[in-house]
Amino acid sequence: MLPRIATVWCPDWPVVAACEAAGAAASDAAVAVLGANQVVACSPHARGLGVRRGMRKREAQSRCPELVVLPRDEAAEARCFEPAIRAVEAVVAGVEVVRPGLLSLAARGPARHLGGEPALVTTLQETVSWIASDVAVGIADGAFAAEQAARRAVVVPAGESAAFLADLPIATLDAFGDSALVDVLRRLGIWTLGGFAALPARDVAARFGPVGEWAHQQAGGRDDRAVVVREPPVDCSVTMELEPAVDRVDVVAFSARGAAETFIANLSARALACACVELEVTSEAGERAARRWRATGVLSAGDVIDRIRWQIEGWLHGGDGSPRLTAGITRLRIVPIETVPTGTHQQALWGGDGEAGERARRAIARVQTMLGAGGVMQPAVVGGRGPAQRTRLVPWGMCPPEKQGEEREPARRVDAPWPGHLPSPAPSVVLDPPAPIELLDAGGHAVVISDRGSVLRPPSRLRLRRESPVAVTSWAGPWPADERWWDPASAVRVARMQVVDASGRAYLIAGEMAAESEPQWVLEGIYD
Amino acid sequence: MLDLAAAKPVAAAALGARSPALPVLPALGGLLPGGLRRGSTISVTGSVSLLLALLAEASAEGAWCVLVDLPVGSATRVGAAQMGAERLGAEAARDFGIDLSRLPVVPTAGESWTNVVGALLDAFDIVAARAPARLADADLRRLVARARSRESVLLSFLSGGAGRWPMADLRLVAEPGEWSGIGDGHGRLARRRMRIRVDGRGQAARSREVTLWLPGSRGAVEPHEIARVVELSDVRRAVS
Numbered sequence: 001m002l003p004r005i006a007t008v009w010c011p012d013w014p015v016v017a018a019c020e021a022a023g024a025a026a027s028d029a030a031v032a033v034l035g036a037n038q039v040v041a042c043s044p045h046a047r048g049l050g051v052r053r054g055m056r057k058r059e060a061q062s063r064c065p066e067l068v069v070l071p072r073d074e075a076a077e078a079r080c081f082e083p084a085i086r087a088v089e090a091v092v093a094g095v096e097v098v099r100p101g102l103l104s105l106a107a108r109g110p111a112r113h114l115g116g117e118p119a120l121v122t123t124l125q126e127t128v129s130w131i132a133s134d135v136a137v138g139i140a141d142g143a144f145a146a147e148q149a150a151r152r153a154v155v156v157p158a159g160e161s162a163a164f165l166a167d168l169p170i171a172t173l174d175a176f177g178d179s180a181l182v183d184v185l186r187r188l189g190i191w192t193l194g195g196f197a198a199l200p201a202r203d204v205a206a207r208f209g210p211v212g213e214w215a216h217q218q219a220g221g222r223d224d225r226a227v228v229v230r231e232p233p234v235d236c237s238v239t240m241e242l243e244p245a246v247d248r249v250d251v252v253a254f255s256a257r258g259a260a261e262t263f264i265a266n267l268s269a270r271a272l273a274c275a276c277v278e279l280e281v282t283s284e285a286g287e288r289a290a291r292r293w294r295a296t297g298v299l300s301a302g303d304v305i306d307r308i309r310w311q312i313e314g315w316l317h318g319g320d321g322s323p324r325l326t327a328g329i330t331r332l333r334i335v336p337i338e339t340v341p342t343g344t345h346q347q348a349l350w351g352g353d354g355e356a357g358e359r360a361r362r363a364i365a366r367v368q369t370m371l372g373a374g375g376v377m378q379p380a381v382v383g384g385r386g387p388a389q390r391t392r393l394v395p396w397g398m399c400p401p402e403k404q405g406e407e408r409e410p411a412r413r414v415d416a417p418w419p420g421h422l423p424s425p426a427p428s429v430v431l432d433p434p435a436p437i438e439l440l441d442a443g444g445h446a447v448v449i450s451d452r453g454s455v456l457r458p459p460s461r462l463r464l465r466r467e468s469p470v471a472v473t474s475w476a477g478p479w480p481a482d483e484r485w486w487d488p489a490s491a492v493r494v495a496r497m498q499v500v501d502a503s504g505r506a507y508l509i510a511g512e513m514a515a516e517s518e519p520q521w522v523l524e525g526i527y528d
Numbered sequence: 529m530l531d532l533a534a535a536k537p538v539a540a541a542a543l544g545a546r547s548p549a550l551p552v553l554p555a556l557g558g559l560l561p562g563g564l565r566r567g568s569t570i571s572v573t574g575s576v577s578l579l580l581a582l583l584a585e586a587s588a589e590g591a592w593c594v595l596v597d598l599p600v601g602s603a604t605r606v607g608a609a610q611m612g613a614e615r616l617g618a619e620a621a622r623d624f625g626i627d628l629s630r631l632p633v634v635p636t637a638g639e640s641w642t643n644v645v646g647a648l649l650d651a652f653d654i655v656a657a658r659a660p661a662r663l664a665d666a667d668l669r670r671l672v673a674r675a676r677s678r679e680s681v682l683l684s685f686l687s688g689g690a691g692r693w694p695m696a697d698l699r700l701v702a703e704p705g706e707w708s709g710i711g712d713g714h715g716r717l718a719r720r721r722m723r724i725r726v727d728g729r730g731q732a733a734r735s736r737e738v739t740l741w742l743p744g745s746r747g748a749v750e751p752h753e754i755a756r757v758v759e760l761s762d763v764r765r766a767v768s
Contacts, residue, residue: 356590356591356592356651356653357592357630359650359651360592360594360630360632360651360652362651363647363648363650363651363652364632366647367634367644367647367648370640370643370644370647371634371637371638371640371644374635375634375635375636375637376632376633376634377632377633377634377635378628378629378632378633379616379618379621379628379631379633380618380628381618381619381622381628387617387619388615390618390619391615391616391617391618391619392618393615393616393618393633393635396632422716423716424619424623424743425620425623425717425718425719425743426617426619426620426623427617427620428576428577428580428616428617428620428621429576429614429615429616429617430614430615430616430617431613431614431615432613432615433613455713458712458713474707474710474711474712475710475712475713476710476711476713476714476715476716476717477716498710498716498717500707500710500717503704504704504705504706504707505704506707506710506717506720525617526614527577527707527717527720527743528575528576528577
């Protein structure tokens with residue numbers, strides 16, 4: 001006996017999601033979503049003008065010049081579909097998400113509860129139409145037949161699925177247009193699912209293997225796969241409202257104690273422990289800020305409070321590169337980002353650097369409680385042109401910017417080519433921000449770099465601020481670096497030079513290229 | 529005279545010491561023939577690169593190192609304070625062979641310098657710290673004793689005239705080096721020949737001088753071609 005399955009289908013879901021992500025109106029424009037330069041989905045209007053799935057971009061645009069082309073965003077598809085899933089889950093229990101835009105559920109129980117299959121169809125349609133404007137519901141025996149029924153918005157009576165499928169074209173088997181099987185069957189003269197289903201199952205299995213066998217079952221309406229119910233995610237985050245708004249770190253940390261304990265208790269009630277936590281605050285002025293923290297092993301309530309204290313100190317007083325909040329904090333949210341089952345010992349999970357590592361990390365945590373989060377930094381080499389860009393220090397335990405949630409920055413890859421970056425040796429001391437320095441020629445004027453990157457008068461003396469000038473014995477460069485030329489607001493053209501002074505110290509200095517007045521030189525690094 | 533220095537390793541072995549010493553780069557073998565002895569205090573003067581090179585091999589082999597109040601480059605050393613925040617050049621550290629994932633940096637320990645260094649000595653294999661200008665003798669003795677009892681190495685970085693560390697077992701002083709590869713408007717910094725003077729107490733009492741390429745080509749450390757360990761006492765004897 002085949003399971004009776006209801007399927008909810010939102011047509012052209014990639015288009016709906018891409019439009020929503022791009023902030024465009026999908027209703028009556030000609031829109032196509034492209035993946036790998038091929039049309040993945042298109043809006044009804046575009047389809048009316050001759051755009052088809054699988055077309056190349058140029059071909060689609062030649063048929064429909066006003067076509068709006070959007071890139072495919074599968075994450076957005078899943079994200080936008082989530083409200084629809086939740087809405088259906090509010091009506092019936094046990095929903096399987098086949099893919100974003102398509103979900104199925106066992107129909108027998110809900111149909112009996114709601115008073116018949118037509119009532120179930122109406123209910124589902126009404127529920128989902130709040131989220132997606134275009135929705136179709138179908139009911140049939142077996143998942144495959146139910147999907148086809150949904151595409152045609154019909155209810156196939158029980159036991160008639162095989163007859164319903166028989167007249168459908170063979171291409172129905174191939175939802176994504178990349179199956180070789182369909183192609184072979186067409187060349188064998190089989191044009192309908194009924195024709196394929198009529199072939200003896202044993203011969204199909206012998207000729208086409210497991211894939212053919214599976215397709216044969218589907219075509220014959222014998223798809224007895226049960227609905228795989230998704231488990232609704234549990235929200236373990238804890239929100240704390242502060243009324244009135246608080247702008248003192250100790251007060252927030254004190255009030256947060258209860259929230260942090262609830263947070264850990266909630267997780268441990270589900271046999272989970274938290275390894276990475278996100279702290280999110282909203283200020284009275286409506287600003288939102290979020291940061292992620294990772295711990296060695298798992299976080300206890302005390303660890304969470306420590307991180308709340310460090311982070312809020314950064315947000316209220318600035319200092320560790322976080323954006324500063326201008327008003328008091330009204331809401332604090334603690335979100336678990338990564339959880340592990342309780343009892344799995346973390347030491348083994350993190351590559352097991354053993355007892356010494358554990359001890360070192362504990363000492364770091366102790367120093368952090370003494371000095372604050374910024375008291376212990378983790379250095380890393382990242383991509384960049386200048387030495388200051390290539391060294392990154394983040395507070396120990398805080399996730400680096402490219403691993404933050406919503407405010408993430410693109411990762412600066414070290415191995416990418418960075419034109420203008422000097423080869424090793426790298427300066428052992430880096431100045432960030434760079435310190436002003438004077439590089440003087442024999443006449444006592446600042447050394448000028450021409451527009452073409454050459455030194456007009458060679459440097460002869462170097463002068464740190466408030467010091468007496470020292471003679472330059474040798475120098476090299478200049479090496480021009482044309483940074484961020486694509487963005488006029490942050491574009492800089494600098495030239496870097498290495499100079500060695502009379503006492504044998506070597507410096508890396510940078511100056512503006514082709515400056516109108518005397519260029520300002522800065523000290524970027526010391527080869528100490 | 530009773531040879532205390534010779535008796536020491538036996539005692540350490542009898543007490544079941546963790547491991548005799550932390551390894552140093554092969555190029556530094558002339559400088560520290562036995563590696564960094566656990567529990568010792570070593571003062572380094574004159575070069576951040578030298579300090580990083582000392583950490584490199586141990587760090588690559590899995591030791592945990594930490595930098596406190598470092599680095600302070602020669603720009604600050606000549607007196608122009610508040611010039612801008614000086615940071616570790618992570619790339620230089622990596623090129624020496626340091627594993628950055630095991631190198632936390634404490635940029636400014638401030639008032640709690642003694643407590644921070646003390647806490648870190650409990651857990652880390654090597655603690656490299658810039659000695660503050662003023663440090664009470666009692667604190668200094670306590671830290672040296674802590675390093676000895678926890679079997680970690682305390683590297684104190686002395687920036688020029690400021691700071692002192694009278695109780696160091698070993699003193700390394702880097703002299704201003706000579707850069708090669710750079711000319712008058714051509715070439716680039718390639719490597720630096722650096723003379724390092726070593727003296728100390730006890731076993732290491734004889735002062736020596738070692739010449740190294742620091743940094744050598746590609747940022748690593750290389751022995752100087754005519755790498756020679758000159759025993760200064762021998763030189764003096766030869767002269768007189």
